[in-house]
Amino acid sequence: MSAPGGIRSTCPYCGVGCGVLLSEDKNGALSVRGDPDHPANFGRLCSKGSALGETLGLEHRLLAPKIDGQDSDWDTALDLVADRFSQSIRDHGPDSVAFYVSGQLLTEDYYVANKLMKGFIGSANIDTNSRLCMASSVAGHKRAFGSDTVPGTYEDLDEADLVVLVGSNLAWCHPVLYQRLLAARKSRGTKIVVVDPRRTASCDGADLHLALQPGSDVALFNHLLREIGARGAVDPDFLQHTNGFEAALEAAQLETLSPTGLSEEEVRAFCDMWIGTEKTVTIYSQGVNQSTSGSDKVNAILNCHLATGRIGRPGMGPLSVTGQPNAMGGREVGGLANMLACHLDLENPDHRQAVRDFWQAPQMPEVLGLKAVDMFRAVADGRIKALWVIHTNPAVSMPDSAAVRAAIEACPFTVVSDITEHSDTARLARVLLPASAWGEKDGTVTNSDRTISRQRAALPAPGAARPDWQILCEVGKRMGWHAAFDYESPVEIFREYAALSGLAGQFGRDFDISGLSGLEASAYDTLAPTRWPVIADRSGGRFFADGNFYHGDKKARLLPLRYRPPAARTGPKYPFRLNTGRLRDQWHTMTRTGLSPRLGAHMPEPFLDLHPNDAATLGITPADLVEVRSPNGSAILRARISDAVQPGQVFAPIHWTGETAPSGRIDDLVAAETDPVSGQPESKASVVAVQKMEAAWYGFAVSTRPMAPNADYWAQAPTRGGYRAEMAGYAPAPDWEEEARRLFDLPDAEAATILDPARGTARIALFDKGRLLAALFVDREPVAVVRDYLATLPDAAGTEVLTGRPPADVPDPGPVICSCFGIGINTIISAIETQHLMTVEAIGVALEAGTNCGSCRPELAAILASTHQREAAE
Incomplete structure (x- = not known):
């Protein structure tokens, strides 16, 4: 269906389901904008959605069987x-x-x-x-409700007084919903609690962060259920529509807080907020689901909402946010x-x-x-x-x-x-x-x-x-x-599917869109966003406020649950607990987002977050490469030293593949342990060992075309003019110029070189009639060059590229912070210093950074604080 701004469609990334407007721009490319009339996003898009037009080329397409x-x-x-x-x-x-x-x-x-x-x-x-x-969410819903029903709606975020994010980095993984939550915080004072072992971007706007130990969510929510009972916060009328409360409470009373690693004060503050706030929404995602106890974690959350009757009414209830469109x-x-x-x-x-x-x-x-x-x-x-x-x-x-x-x-x-x-x-x-x-x-x-x-x-x-x-x-x-x-x-398929749902309705099931089974082609073409169910006497809305559920007795079930630790146990051989997850600007295995230079600029290679204490013990410094081993496999990742992870825990993103960084395939490390009810794998609690990679050489390269690295570690990402790559190996090449010609597939190109075999350094640039085609920089230590300047090449650069630094009259924007507008850290710091910017909002006014999806706002706040601290110290 065409609209004044283009063809109305839907973003293909996360489960938020943002509406988009598609139109041809002046260059013939597809322009993508947020649809202001779509109820999921009202015109907002995240960095990934905003960059969809950059991912549509035919270079990587399969065009024939x-x-x-x-x-x-x-x-x-x-x-x-x-x-x-x-x-x-x-x-x-x-x-x-x-x-x-x-x-x-x-x-x-x-x-x-x-x-x-x-x-x-x-x-x-x-x-x-x-x-x-999300299989654990399905299993939890079916055990509690008798059906896989999501009770609430996004409008609940607008009306809640407290939103608890459990195992959900909403700011990065569902940015449009997170901005909706921040808007509610601004307009009505909505409180935010984050329950996550790691300090994520979602913690930036939170009133409380509970950094519990991985896998201990059941212990936390059992404690909350016990407090609900002890403080008389149950809803006796709603409990008439449930079974199992006494058994669930009895099991909860046997639980202790020790598995969580949280202090009594932290948990008391959480319970005070949750129990004292009727309009509470609990949003949960992969940190809950991806566990050998994922279904129990879901039901522990649902138990608390059922016990208090906080379900199916405006501004309250559990909400599972899915990862795919x-x-x-x-x-x-x-x-x-x-x-x-x-x-x-x-x-x-x-x-x-x-x-x-x-x-x-x-x-x-x-x-x-x-x-x-x-x-x-x-x-x-x-x-x-x-x-x-x-x-x-x-x-x-x-x-x-x-x-x-x-x-x-x-x-x-x-x-x-x-x-x-x-x-x-x-x-x-x-x-x-x-x-x-x-x-x-x-x-x-x-x-x-x-x-x-x-x-x-x-x-x-x-x-x-x-x-x-x-x-x-x-x-x-x-x-x-x-x-x-x-x-x-x-x-035709949709009509058949809708008609089949009418049979489900006759069986008393929740999913029934039989009201759409007679759609003509024109009505299907113009179908507006529609929330199910869609039947003669009902369209959309919330479920369960009336106490009618989908078990045979029409009642919900509370389950007696006990904490179970993750399947893998840490020990001397594998002392670290590995958490995995998504990045702000990438999607799954990057077959689409990996084509966008703008999205790749923020974090262009796989990494491992280590706590500073652990890094010091292991002798690892920032930018080192580290070998990560588990009972299942191994990986090589770039070390990032960060107190966002707790001691004894490490974090790595999931996105790299054999196409982009073969040694960065993180699921090679993850054991195939699953939840016994849902069958969902435990992707956030494997055990690993970490040590510094003793590389003989490190390399950085830029090229107009994809490269073919011959290295024990490499990671390749697109740039505006071609590609960039990080490399390292245990044994150096005998002839770096020859290796550069092979790497770039430029056997006959003109070469400019600076070679020092004694120091193990090499700088090689390859040209065609004076035009730079590729450059390679090698050293025995991580290469000291200005990567974000070099990633703008090839350009009109000559042999001065071998310095690895921009000319004096060329600004270096630094690593990209705001992917929506491609704004680098040096540009941001310069604006803070020269324009005397004091707030994230002021940075947005000056540079636009943080004004689209808002996912970079926590990083902007950190840059602002560190810049002002440095100025004060000076």
Whole structure:
């Protein structure tokens, strides 16, 4: 649907579900702006959303089907996929095949994949990368409510008096929601509590930070439940709509605070705020879910809201925020191995029969499918012989990812549908199928507060790329089920899906959008953001204020819970607890955000945060490279010394891959331990050892084209003019000029060099008719050059580039702090000093920094404080 500002669509990143306006700019590129009329963001976008237009080039696109690395055509590729899957099913049964899909799929794509696998292949072996981020929330919801229902809405953030962020760095991972929270803080004085082992950007605006020990959330919320009981804060009327309160309270009274590592004063302050504030929202995310006790953590939070009746009313309730744009849509269509479409239960024979009859399906699985970790174990041991991976990169994103890579490589037949062949998973596939990308897709997604939004195409699909639903349908037809997959457009799929939800409604389930089942194509095209349910007598709203739940007795359940420590235990061999997470400006494995120079400039290489005391003990200084080892694998990362992590704990981001930094693949370190209820892996509590990398040489390089480093450590990122790379190795090259020509693939370029073999230094610049093409800087210590200046090259620079410093008349902006506007730290410090800026708001007025998504505001505040401290000392 076109609007005055362009085509209305939805951002493809996190579960906030921001609306965007897409239009062609004066240079013919796609311009992306926030949609001021979308209820999720009201025009705001984060740095990633703002940079979407920079990620749409064809340089990395898969443009034709490929078989065994060679270009093919659609008929040949689809026939091969259908034949091999059919053969495996004939020879070994339906459970010998599997789909591993993604929250990047649109709901219509997801629905077709689920229908094909469960209704026609007859296996429940379809799981999704959403298993890695929100499966524990699903399990917790179902245990407490009888359904996977998100009770509240984003409007609750506007009306709450207290918001508790548990295991959620909202400021970086859901920046638009965080700005909404800060606006409420400014307008109504909303208090903010952060519960997180690490001091994150979200702590900058918090009234209280509880730096609890990893995995101890159940102990904390059990203590809160005990205090709720002791202080008479229960809601006796609402408890009539629940079961299990006494047992839950009894279990909580057996708990101690010792696992949390928090002081009694800190916890008392938290309990005073939570119990004394009726309008309380508890937001939780991966720090809760990604745990071997993730489901229990969710239920410990839900217990407290149920006991006090603080659920389903304005400004109060639990809110799970999802990590992907359509994680919620995947849950709705049964994209998980233990679910049916429309929140129906796979293990319920009446539900199975109803779905089978609706689909006119030949068979339905009667047992749960394999969840993600078990699925790839089944690939490894040969139970799964044909695997189809769609829009995800499990070769680096799964725990124990080296073992997953080996499993995929050994699988007899692997298909990957994606927008690129340049991923660790795609490189292991027999067949590659080119799929449409964001900006080319047409369908719907559902965000974290149940709002269904349209994603609309603004660009034609390039080359032979096709929509995912169409690819899946073509395989279904070739496998013999032509009528079931004979869709002509996404609206037909949506109507069928909405009609199926009406059956769920008849079973008394929460998910029912049957009011949309009669949409004409024109109405689908213009569909405005719509929160489910959508039925004759109801549209949207909150759940559970009336005390009606989805267990058989219509009551909620409080669970008796006890703290369980993380699966891995620290000890002399592995003394550190590893926390993993996301960065402000990157997304998953960077197949999209990694194409944006602006986003890559903030943190261009993988790193490990170490507490200063631990760094001192290990003899590690800032900018050192460190070797990190776990029982599962190893990595090499850049050390950052920071008291944001506690002693004995380290933090590393998840985003780097074999394409961008092979030794930075952090999930190689993570054990494949899972929650026994949800199957979600414990990604934030592995154990590791850390030591300084004793490198013989360090290097930094810039180039107009991608490089091919031959180094034990390397990390490559895009720049405005090409690429930059950090490198290090245990053994230096015998001839650095020759190595530079190989690295840059410039065997005949003109060279300017400064070589000092005795000191182990080399500086080499390569030119074509005087134009700089590439430069390499090598030293026995981390190379001392002005990286952010060099990253602006190649330019009109000559041999002066070998100094590694900008000319006197060229300003050095320094490392980027504000990615939205590309503003570096030196520019910010200069403005503070010369314009006498005293507040973050003043920096925004002077430079625009921090005025878009606001994610850099904590860093701006820290720069402001340190600059003023330095001036005072002088």
